[in-house]
Amino acid sequence: MEDKKSLRAPVSQKPHVIPKPEHPEYLGGSITVEINEKKLTVPFGTTILEACRQAQIHIPTLCHHEDLCVAGVCRVCVVEVEGMRTLQASCAFPITAPIKIKTTSNAVRKARKHIIDLLISEHYGECYSCFRNNNCELQSLAKEYGVDHYNFGHVTQPRYEVDNSSYSVVRDMDKCVLCKRCVRTCIDLQEVGVLEAINRGHNTHIGTFLDKPLAEVICINCGQCINRCPTGALRANDPRDEIWNAIDDPTKHVVIQTAPSPRAAIGEEFGQGPGKSFTGELNTALRRIGFDKAFDTNFAADLTIIEEGTELILRLYKALVKKEKVALPQFTSCSPGWVKYLEHFYPEYIDNLSSAKSPQQMFGALIKTFYAQKTGIDPANIVSVALMPCSAKKFECNRPEMNSSGYKDVDYGLTTRELAQMIKEAGIFLPEMPQSHFDDPFGEASGAGLIFGATGGVMEAALRSVIEFVTGKRVEDVYANADITPVRGFEGIRYAEIPIAEVGSVPKLLQHLIPDWNWLKGATLKIAVAHGTANAKKVMEDIKAGGKFSECHFIEFMACPGGCLGGGGQPIPTNEQIRKKRAEAIYNEDKSLPVRKSHENRHVSELYEMFLTDGPCGHNSHKLLHTHYVKRGKYIA
Amino acid sequence: MLVVEKNALSEEIESYVEKYGNDRSALLMILHEIQKKHRHISEFAQQEVARLLNIHPVEVYSVISFFAFLNTNPKGRNLVRICQTISCDMKGKKQVVEAIERELGIKIGETTKDNKFTVEYANCLGLCDMGPAMAINDQVFVNLTPEKAVELLAKVK
Numbered sequence: 001m002e003d004k005k006s007l008r009a010p011v012s013q014k015p016h017v018i019p020k021p022e023h024p025e026y027l028g029g030s031i032t033v034e035i036n037e038k039k040l041t042v043p044f045g046t047t048i049l050e051a052c053r054q055a056q057i058h059i060p061t062l063c064h065h066e067d068l069c070v071a072g073v074c075r076v077c078v079v080e081v082e083g084m085r086t087l088q089a090s091c092a093f094p095i096t097a098p099i100k101i102k103t104t105s106n107a108v109r110k111a112r113k114h115i116i117d118l119l120i121s122e123h124y125g126e127c128y129s130c131f132r133n134n135n136c137e138l139q140s141l142a143k144e145y146g147v148d149h150y151n152f153g154h155v156t157q158p159r160y161e162v163d164n165s166s167y168s169v170v171r172d173m174d175k176c177v178l179c180k181r182c183v184r185t186c187i188d189l190q191e192v193g194v195l196e197a198i199n200r201g202h203n204t205h206i207g208t209f210l211d212k213p214l215a216e217v218i219c220i221n222c223g224q225c226i227n228r229c230p231t232g233a234l235r236a237n238d239p240r241d242e243i244w245n246a247i248d249d250p251t252k253h254v255v256i257q258t259a260p261s262p263r264a265a266i267g268e269e270f271g272q273g274p275g276k277s278f279t280g281e282l283n284t285a286l287r288r289i290g291f292d293k294a295f296d297t298n299f300a301a302d303l304t305i306i307e308e309g310t311e312l313i314l315r316l317y318k319a320l321v322k323k324e325k326v327a328l329p330q331f332t333s334c335s336p337g338w339v340k341y342l343e344h345f346y347p348e349y350i351d352n353l354s355s356a357k358s359p360q361q362m363f364g365a366l367i368k369t370f371y372a373q374k375t376g377i378d379p380a381n382i383v384s385v386a387l388m389p390c391s392a393k394k395f396e397c398n399r400p401e402m403n404s405s406g407y408k409d410v411d412y413g414l415t416t417r418e419l420a421q422m423i424k425e426a427g428i429f430l431p432e433m434p435q436s437h438f439d440d441p442f443g444e445a446s447g448a449g450l451i452f453g454a455t456g457g458v459m460e461a462a463l464r465s466v467i468e469f470v471t472g473k474r475v476e477d478v479y480a481n482a483d484i485t486p487v488r489g490f491e492g493i494r495y496a497e498i499p500i501a502e503v504g505s506v507p508k509l510l511q512h513l514i515p516d517w518n519w520l521k522g523a524t525l526k527i528a529v530a531h532g533t534a535n536a537k538k539v540m541e542d543i544k545a546g547g548k549f550s551e552c553h554f555i556e557f558m559a560c561p562g563g564c565l566g567g568g569g570q571p572i573p574t575n576e577q578i579r580k581k582r583a584e585a586i587y588n589e590d591k592s593l594p595v596r597k598s599h600e601n602r603h604v605s606e607l608y609e610m611f612l613t614d615g616p617c618g619h620n621s622h623k624l625l626h627t628h629y630v631k632r633g634k635y636i637a
Numbered sequence: 638m639l640v641v642e643k644n645a646l647s648e649e650i651e652s653y654v655e656k657y658g659n660d661r662s663a664l665l666m667i668l669h670e671i672q673k674k675h676r677h678i679s680e681f682a683q684q685e686v687a688r689l690l691n692i693h694p695v696e697v698y699s700v701i702s703f704f705a706f707l708n709t710n711p712k713g714r715n716l717v718r719i720c721q722t723i724s725c726d727m728k729g730k731k732q733v734v735e736a737i738e739r740e741l742g743i744k745i746g747e748t749t750k751d752n753k754f755t756v757e758y759a760n761c762l763g764l765c766d767m768g769p770a771m772a773i774n775d776q777v778f779v780n781l782t783p784e785k786a787v788e789l790l791a792k793v794k
Contacts, residue, residue: 193693198702209695210680210709217695635684636694 034100048090063179064091066575079103113145124155124174130232137230165213167398168221168391175233182225191534194219218344222337222559223391223568236391239412246383247290254383255293260453261389261564262416264585268571269420270430275581280435289426298449299442300363302598307356310616321519327351329552334358336396337559347631355626360386364409365624370611385412389567415569447590448598454583455531455563456487459556464597472504492535498525526552532561654689677711713748713755718772721758725768736783
């Protein structure tokens with residue numbers, strides 16, 4: 001795509017990106033500007049907004065977001081630049097000359113107040129009935145600039161219908177202020193391309209292709225737009241009422257499984273800084289709310305690793321020894337957003353997707369079969385809730401094929417934000433809760449399951465098991481502390497090669513599938529990790545073109561930037577710094593756990609001994625733990 | 638839509654892409670060509686353009702919805718656009734519109750049953766000194782009176 005010159009083009013179509021120099025002063029390209037009569041030297045091309053932030057001067061923003069490209073549409077960040085006739089949007093003004101800037105003059109204050117007032121004049125809805133109350137950027141701006149009067153009128157009647165067709169994302173365009181953050185998220189950041197500005201001028205609204213409901217277009221339900229919306233125009237489809245009803249119903253046995261990422265982020269909803277896990281506190285809070293059991297999704301993540309790892313080994317065995325034609329590389333299938341992305345955009349590759357279900361759905365199937373049998377509870381009376389950092393999980397649990405237990409495997413997907421709301425409704429302040437453990441029979445999970453929450457985590461967890469299975473050596477002897485650092489980090493696409501120099505004996509779990517490992521001796525395992533669908537797209541295009549990723553054996557894809565910890569159900573705001581903090585919290589918790597490898601989880605081994613007796617990828621596990629996918633395509637009829 | 642029709646449309650759009658290039662800046666020219674030939678840009682055509690230019694269908698739709706001269710639903714064979722801005726209004730646009738509506742039996746924004754005419758408002762045609770003005774297809778007529786407007790419509794095939 002070398003001829004794509006437009007700056008507005010999505011990331012993957014841009015010719016190349018010049019990284020910002022880390023030490024610009026060495027390059028000599030710096031300029032001294034005067035901000036509010038104070039001198040400041042900044043690198044050439046820094047925007048006024050960045051310069052002001054360096055100088056600790058607060059500039060209000062609305063359409064600006066760290067993850068997204070510059071838009072300059074809301075004008076809230078205007079400043080006065082000496083010698084220019086009009087006020088300038090500081091987020092979109094690169095400094096190329098020694099200018100003088102005023103950020104607090106009367107003209108600026110007045111303009112900002114009017115701009116916010118104008119934004120509100122088109123914003124319908126009452127703050128106290130909005131889920132973003134007290135966490136709304138428009139509301140805080142109005143407060144900050146003392147907008148106490150509708151000088152330009154106010155919408156008193158709804159103009160749009162709320163689009164709640166999707167299981168995951170609800171759109172209420174009456175609250176939209178046209179900042180286009182969702183558009184930039186969908187087109188530039190995720191490259192899915194569902195939302196765009198429709199019509200012109202005063203009639204503009206954000207819409208989908210032909211203004212179809214969200215459920216009928218190619219939305220992958222990643223919910224990144226929700227996390228970036230400054231108002232309440234986008235939200236997740238909220239199942240709180242149904243869950244409260246189930247909790248209040250004495251005939252229902254309500255269980256909840258909690259994913260790793262929400263624990264590392266839920267504190268943010270209670271005013272705690274990012275980067276602290278509240279696992280123990282959350283368990284107590286869940287029981288106090290009225291959930292009968294609190295389970296750990298990481299247990300199912302361990303199971304996923306065994307199933308998905310076995311599937312990979314079988315695929316390699318078929319390809320290398322039996323010379324059969326199998327789809328390689330194998331793609332992970334844990335991220336429902338990614339799965340739907342592939343179904344829409346690369347349906348010809350769905351055979352490459354691991355048939356193993358995501359941890360959420362595996363657990364759902366087990367709760368209504370294994371757990372129901374063990375405890376003697378009628379599965380019809382079990383209500384299974386999944387706490388996920390994700391809006392796409394809501395769609396996933398509603399997929400028609402997800403009923404292998406005979407019932408709907410997971411009844412409700414609940415996001416971190418919604419659970420925080422439930423905890424608040426129950427009058428609980430989470431950080432002050434005493435700590436408690438997860439419930440049995442799935443009480444123990446490994447650190448490998450935990451790190452699923454960060455990008456590269458599934459790969460690392462799988463490698464910890466596969467390396468031990470194949471080489472017979474301890475991972476700690478290969479990678480210090482069992483931290484497989486090549487797959488960690490936040491780089492969009494990561495690639496690693498793992499040479500298999502020697503092989504050990506086949507572990508008991510796999511003996512009925514593979515006779516020995518000799519066929520892997522001297523081989524090199526090629527793996528890759530991609531997060532955010534824009535990066536996934538790059539990898540897929542490379543595979544299509546027969547590049548280096550087509551030679552990979554196993555690729556982890558996550559739909560959201562940063563993996564699950566940056567998911568669409570996580571607390572708002574989410575940005576690069578917060579994602580890093582959450583990842584730290586997850587990796588620290590992993591370090592503190594006694595069991596850090598999926599195959600060492602004794603509950604998983606028990607499950608294979610007692611319930612899934614024909615082993616990983618056997619008949620029973622295929623029935624309960626594996627699924628199939630739909631070729632959706634991207635054409636909308 | 639029949640497969641044959643779809644294939645023909647795809648081929649047609651491919652020829653436009655060949656002519657104007659597959660850069661996203663070629664979008665408007667391609668849309669104009671489709672509009673000219675089919676009098677509308679169908680759902681399928683939009684998605685084909687998106688595929689060939691490697692952009693998202695919603696971006697194509699966004700552009701179409703922005704421009705008044707592009708539309709997604711079929712219109713009549715002849716497009717009548719009446720200037721609705723202030724100078725034409727002051728020179729008697731209202732009477733002209735009423736005469737046209739009466740003559741064709743439709744309201745502004747509608748299409749006649751025989752698919753011959755679609756009447757709509759246009760913003761300033763740039764002929765404020767000669768108002769009221771209207772455009773029938775690509776041709777502009779000025780200094781209209783109700784009678785003159787009806788006469789002009791009668792001449793259109």
